[in-house]
Amino acid sequence: MRDIIDGAIVGSHFINLMREGNYNPSIAREYVARFKKDIQ
Numbered sequence: 001m002r003d004i005i006d007g008a009i010v011g012s013h014f015i016n017l018m019r020e021g022n023y024n025p026s027i028a029r030e031y032v033a034r035f036k037k038d039i040q
Contacts, residue, residue, distance in 0.1 A: 010035070 014031060021027035 014028075017027055017031055018024075
């Protein structure tokens with residue numbers, strides 16, 4: 001369950017960021033790039 005819950009939290013945060021940024025694609029790119037860097 002921990003992996004599923006972690007994914008849900010990350011996904012929820014991503015959706016909130018997109019809503020707050022009016023679904024601007026550059027916000028998605030920045031978030032994904034930062035997330036990839038942080039998990040390496």
